[in-house]
Amino acid sequence: MQPTLIKALRRQPTGFTPIWIMRQAGRYLPSYRAVRQKYSFHEMVYTPDVAAEVTLQPVEQIGVDAAILFSDILVVPEALGMRLQFVEGKGPVFEEPIRRPEQVDILPFSQAAERLQPVYDAVRIIRSELGGRVPLIGFAGAPWTLAAYMIEGQGSKEFRHARAFLYAEPVVLHRLLQGLTEAIVDYLRRQVEAGAQALQIFDSWAGYLTPDQFRLFALPYLRKIAEELSDLPVPVIVFARGAAHALAELSRIGADALSIDWQTDLQWARTVTGGRVSLQGNLDPIALYAPKDVLKREVERVLQKYGAAPGHVFNLGHGILPDAPVDHVKALVDFVHELSPKYHGFETVDA
Amino acid sequence: MQPTLIKALRRQPTGFTPIWIMRQAGRYLPSYRAVRQKYSFHEMVYTPDVAAEVTLQPVEQIGVDAAILFSDILVVPEALGMRLQFVEGKGPVFEEPIRRPEQVDILPFSQAAERLQPVYDAVRIIRSELGGRVPLIGFAGAPWTLAAYMIEGQGSKEFRHARAFLYAEPVVLHRLLQGLTEAIVDYLRRQVEAGAQALQIFDSWAGYLTPDQFRLFALPYLRKIAEELSDLPVPVIVFARGAAHALAELSRIGADALSIDWQTDLQWARTVTGGRVSLQGNLDPIALYAPKDVLKREVERVLQKYGAAPGHVFNLGHGILPDAPVDHVKALVDFVHELSPKYHGFETVDA
Numbered sequence: 155m156q157p158t159l160i161k162a163l164r165r166q167p168t169g170f171t172p173i174w175i176m177r178q179a180g181r182y183l184p185s186y187r188a189v190r191q192k193y194s195f196h197e198m199v200y201t202p203d204v205a206a207e208v209t210l211q212p213v214e215q216i217g218v219d220a221a222i223l224f225s226d227i228l229v230v231p232e233a234l235g236m237r238l239q240f241v242e243g244k245g246p247v248f249e250e251p252i253r254r255p256e257q258v259d260i261l262p263f264s265q266a267a268e269r270l271q272p273v274y275d276a277v278r279i280i281r282s283e284l285g286g287r288v289p290l291i292g293f294a295g296a297p298w299t300l301a302a303y304m305i306e307g308q309g310s311k312e313f314r315h316a317r318a319f320l321y322a323e324p325v326v327l328h329r330l331l332q333g334l335t336e337a338i339v340d341y342l343r344r345q346v347e348a349g350a351q352a353l354q355i356f357d358s359w360a361g362y363l364t365p366d367q368f369r370l371f372a373l374p375y376l377r378k379i380a381e382e383l384s385d386l387p388v389p390v391i392v393f394a395r396g397a398a399h400a401l402a403e404l405s406r407i408g409a410d411a412l413s414i415d416w417q418t419d420l421q422w423a424r425t426v427t428g429g430r431v432s433l434q435g436n437l438d439p440i441a442l443y444a445p446k447d448v449l450k451r452e453v454e455r456v457l458q459k460y461g462a463a464p465g466h467v468f469n470l471g472h473g474i475l476p477d478a479p480v481d482h483v484k485a486l487v488d489f490v491h492e493l494s495p496k497y498h499g500f501e502t503v504d505a
Numbered sequence: 506m507q508p509t510l511i512k513a514l515r516r517q518p519t520g521f522t523p524i525w526i527m528r529q530a531g532r533y534l535p536s537y538r539a540v541r542q543k544y545s546f547h548e549m550v551y552t553p554d555v556a557a558e559v560t561l562q563p564v565e566q567i568g569v570d571a572a573i574l575f576s577d578i579l580v581v582p583e584a585l586g587m588r589l590q591f592v593e594g595k596g597p598v599f600e601e602p603i604r605r606p607e608q609v610d611i612l613p614f615s616q617a618a619e620r621l622q623p624v625y626d627a628v629r630i631i632r633s634e635l636g637g638r639v640p641l642i643g644f645a646g647a648p649w650t651l652a653a654y655m656i657e658g659q660g661s662k663e664f665r666h667a668r669a670f671l672y673a674e675p676v677v678l679h680r681l682l683q684g685l686t687e688a689i690v691d692y693l694r695r696q697v698e699a700g701a702q703a704l705q706i707f708d709s710w711a712g713y714l715t716p717d718q719f720r721l722f723a724l725p726y727l728r729k730i731a732e733e734l735s736d737l738p739v740p741v742i743v744f745a746r747g748a749a750h751a752l753a754e755l756s757r758i759g760a761d762a763l764s765i766d767w768q769t770d771l772q773w774a775r776t777v778t779g780g781r782v783s784l785q786g787n788l789d790p791i792a793l794y795a796p797k798d799v800l801k802r803e804v805e806r807v808l809q810k811y812g813a814a815p816g817h818v819f820n821l822g823h824g825i826l827p828d829a830p831v832d833h834v835k836a837l838v839d840f841v842h843e844l845s846p847k848y849h850g851f852e853t854v855d856a
Contacts, residue, residue: 311662314791314826321795321803364789365770366806399749399770419716419750438715440665444672452672455717475663 157289159220163352163389163411163432165465171457171494172219173487174291176393176413177473178212179224182480185211196240199226202275209280213288215480217487220288220352221280223345225273227295227356230337231304233266244308251307251315255326263333267340274348281349292350294342296357296394297334297375301327303359313362320363320371327371335375339382346386354391354413355379361396368400373407380408391434395472398423405430416471420459433460436471437486442478446485453489462497508640510571514703514740514762514783516816522808522845523570524838525642527744527764528824529563530575533831536562547591550577553626560631564639566831568838571639571703572631574696576624578646578707581688582655584617595659602658602666606677614684618691625699632700643701645693647708647745648685648726652678654710664713671714671722678722686726690733697737705742705764706730712747719751724758731759742785746823749774756781767822771810784811787822788837793829797836804840813848 156164159172180186186208189198198204209224228246232238237249252258280290295303303309305316320327342353360372376392383390393413394404404412405427414423414435423433441452453468460466468490474483507515510523532538537559540549549555560575579597583589588600603609631641646654654660656667671678693704711723727743734741744764745755755763756778765774765786774784792803804819811817819841825834 312791312826314794317789317791318794321792321799361768364767365773396768399768399773416715417712417747417750422716422750438668440663440668441672443665443669448672475665 157219157351159289159467160351160389162465162467163391165429165432167464167498169495169498171460171466171468171490171497173468173490174218174220174222175212175216175474175483175486176222176470178216178218178222179208180474181476182474182478182483183211183215184480185215194240195226196238198224199229200272202272202279205272205276206279206283209276209290210283213284216484217491218288220291221284222291222354223273223277223280223293223350225276225293227293227300227358228303229270229273230266230294230334230341231300233269234261234263234337236304247308248304252305252330253315253319255323258326258330258333261330261333263337264340266337267344270341270344273341274344277345277348277350289351290349291352291354291391292342292345293354293356294338294345296355296360296372296379296392297331297338298363298372299357299359300334300338301330302362304330313359317362320367324371331371331375335378339379342379342383343386346388350388352389352391353383354393355409357392357394357397359396360394360400363397365399368394368397369403372397373400373403376404376409377407384408389432393434402426402428411465411467413469414471418471420456421461424460429463429465432465432467434467434469436469439470439472439475439478442474442482442486446482449482449485450489450493453486454493457490457494457497460497462500464498466497468494508570508702510640510818511702511740513816513818514742516780516783518815518849520846520849522811522817522819522841522848524819524841525569525571525573526563526567526825526834526837527573527821529567529569529573530559531825532827533825533829533834534562534566535831536566545591546577547589549575550580551623553623553630556623556627557630557634560627560641561634564635567835568842569639571642572635573642573705574624574628574631574644574701576627576644578644578651578709579654580621580624581617581645581685581692582651584620585612585614585688587655598659599655603656603681604666604670606674609677609681609684612681612684614688615691617688618695621692621695624692625695628696628699628701640702641700642703642705642742643693643696644705644707645689647706647711647723647730647743648682648689649714649723650708650710651685651689652681653713655681664710668713671718675722682722682726686729690730693730693734694737697739701739703740703742704734705744706760708743708745708748711745711751714748716750719745719748720754723748724751724754727755727760728758735759740783744785753777753779762816762818764820765822769822771807772812775811780814780816783816783818785818785820787820790821790823790826790829793825793833793837797833800833800836801840801844804837805844808841808845808848811848813851815849817848819845
């Protein structure tokens with residue numbers, strides 16, 4: 155029998171709305187912070203046992219309906235030979251950001267995925283330890299988002315360097331995006347071979363492109379990835395944050411589901427995507443700080459926005475924040491399980 | 506004769522597309538940095554002669570078609586008695602952010618505007634020194650944006666406190682927004698009495714609201730401000746950044762023009778606003794870092810997106826960055842003046 159999450163991602167009937175939470179294996183959990191005291195973030199990502207341990211924590215403690223691999227989108231640039239420094243309070247910083255065309259031409263795109271064996275090992279361990287309780291989601295960063303980070307060198311409010319590079323060197327940028335697409339496809343296929351049962355592609359910085367730029371520098375590569383993965387037996391979710399303007403087009407690239415950010419009205423998203431894909435989301439992460447009765451009302455609002463139809467996976471509309479109160483996170487999962495069944499079951503009437 | 510900017514804001518025919526630049530009186534200008542060396546930002550804002558001097562710099566050096574008062578949206582909270590500290594590298598910080606309902610009830614909303622005499626004095630000086638060369642735009646922060654800042658206490662990536670306050674204390678937030686609306690209307694009317702010839706309302710943090718929240722906590726107050734100012738002989742521009750989802754509704758609140766952020770397609774914005782308002786924008790500020798031929802192509806793209814019709818004011822889709830190259834800023838203004846006439850003049854065929 156298919157897990158509820160997988161059915162929902164395929165727009166098949168389910169008895170309730172499954173939920174997982176972006177960045178659910180994270181700092182808001184005391185047990186995560188305990189592990190983090192013993193290892194650096196980098197060590198956690200590359201030590202399969204440790205990555206597996208924190209991946210399983212929210213499944214066991216919060217009751218979510220899926221595990222998502224604990225990892226980082228920057229492992230692909232690292233596998234391309236770009237060295238990262240972890241600067242406290244600043245996040246990861248690339249020692250040598252990409253600023254010149256020659257730097258792109260030497261990146262070993264076809265060899266990146268094979269260097270990420272610890273990730274596949276973690277996937278195998280997690281699958282084994284999950285023992286079929288819930289499915290495991292694998293993931294990767296999208297080409298534009300990785301390119302933006304590789305050029306900028308670090309997280310940024312403006313992505314000024316990356317975006318100036320786009321204007322000055324569009325052809326080189328396309329070469330970089332093409333190479334990243336190849337590496338990402340290879341990486342995601344290997345995750346599935348190791349046991350990942352669904353895949354999410356994070357285009358976290360899609361909102362740093364104008365609509366025209368998104369159509370030139372992001373959408374074609376997302377489409378390419380979806381096409382290249384279409385023979386795999388796992389659903390593919392695309393999260394293009396800040397690109398609500400492109401939802402209609404994104405619903406036609408061959409992905410099974412789109413993750414919707416919290417700034418987008420979910421009902422509107424359903425309308426413009428026309429039932430071609432499942433939708434994931436999109437509770438405001440800040441609603442977790444609200445009193446529980448307000449949180450419950452907000453959960454109901456999201457369920458209502460999607461409405462009584464298959465194809466909804468509950469999630470936040472952005473990653474959970476490190477100081478989210480754990481009891482509210484548990485309450486969120488309970489509310490979704492308690493409130494969602496009334497939005498399901500109608501499909502059996504016609505069956 | 507009406508200045509070109511004012512005609513464009515009223516959707517009347519003009520011979521070319523007027524341009525001004527958000528934050529045009531700013532750090533990218535060496536002459537601004539020279540003044541800034543002598544005075545703190547705070548002193549500049551509250552010293553009429555100095556505020557007037559930097560307001561005039563871009564008119565004289567860059568050739569823009571409007572002056573915009575050099576000031577800060579936080580003068581209204583300051584006039585309400587909230588003390589600001591200026592922390593280097595962090596921007597302005599309120600000493601006592603609003604976190605409890607009682608703090609809202611003691612704010613002297615009806616007395617704020619009368620405390621801002623230095624602003625009106627600056628407006629008078631600027632009008633006198635402009636001598637009719639270009640019109641002067643006054644401005645204020647929108648209620649939600651000011652409330653977000655007052656609750657958060659400082660600029661923020663998440664506006665976590667302000668947004669959690671919205672969930673926990675919606676009634677108190679409405680009281681704060683109502684009071685701010687009153688103060689803002691009073692403040693803007695006094696700017697017009699002193700000589701401001703157009704007004705812009707900055708709802709800079711509109712994108713930190715869900716669409717439902719925007720309709721409850723931002724839109725009604727923007728509508729109220731537009732209504733309260735409708736008897737004044739000056740056009741009103743609303744900039745609700747990150748609220749593209751609400752453009753259709755915003756085009757019906759009684760504002761004369763909407764400023765469009767760079768993440769929104771200007772042609773789409775024209776369609777959804779249906780010719781009910783003028784549109785301002787929306788070049789990506791990062792295009793200023795592109796080679797000049799690319800910058801020129803991007804200017805043409807924005808002009809094309811708006812198309813051959815009255816009612817376009819050229820601007821960036823967000824404030825200019827402090828390190829924008831001055832010669833490219835000048836080139837931008839020249840490109841708009843050179844390329845835009847071919848999009849005008851058709852209306853005379855029917856005359």
